[in-house]
Amino acid sequence: MSSQKEKARLNATTSGRAKAGKDLNYDYSQIDSTIARGVISRLLLRGRENALHLRDLVTITGLSEREVRQQIHIERRRGIPILSDNLSGYYLPQNEAERVRCVRSLRHRAAEILKAAAAIEGDSNLEGQLQLGMEDGAYEKTKNAVPEKTV
Numbered sequence: 001m002s003s004q005k006e007k008a009r010l011n012a013t014t015s016g017r018a019k020a021g022k023d024l025n026y027d028y029s030q031i032d033s034t035i036a037r038g039v040i041s042r043l044l045l046r047g048r049e050n051a052l053h054l055r056d057l058v059t060i061t062g063l064s065e066r067e068v069r070q071q072i073h074i075e076r077r078r079g080i081p082i083l084s085d086n087l088s089g090y091y092l093p094q095n096e097a098e099r100v101r102c103v104r105s106l107r108h109r110a111a112e113i114l115k116a117a118a119a120i121e122g123d124s125n126l127e128g129q130l131q132l133g134m135e136d137g138a139y140e141k142t143k144n145a146v147p148e149k150t151v
Contacts, residue, residue: 038075040068041082044092051088 043060044052052060057068072082072090083102084090093099 038071038078038080040071040090041075041080041092044082044090046092047094048083048085048088048091048098051085051091053089057090 039061040057043057044050054065054068057063058065061068063071072084076082081093081099082090083093083098085102085105091098093102
């Protein structure tokens, strides 16, 4: 049996975990109690291979998709490192590489959203000129960027 399967919860397949619903008999010993403090983070295990998709979290919690997303947002803002990717779903970090990969993806998505907003506002000169700060998460304009518009 692979080490990944040994780390997985009872009913390890995503659909199996979701079908288990609220009668979950998961082994929570793998969860770091200093991290898992929220409704969603208590359901998550470490490592991308143990991720849960949004639809599975909806099934397990009984919350709507919107409520699950809001809860994830709340927990992240409280400092709980809930990672995610489009293929695997939501999970807790197993190592620094997973954390870095998730942060890079979030920053890239944020930059793309800012570019789309600039394009919608008609500020085509801003395209490609926003960079997200790697340290504090704030975006900075490069020296070729146009000044911010005041409304």
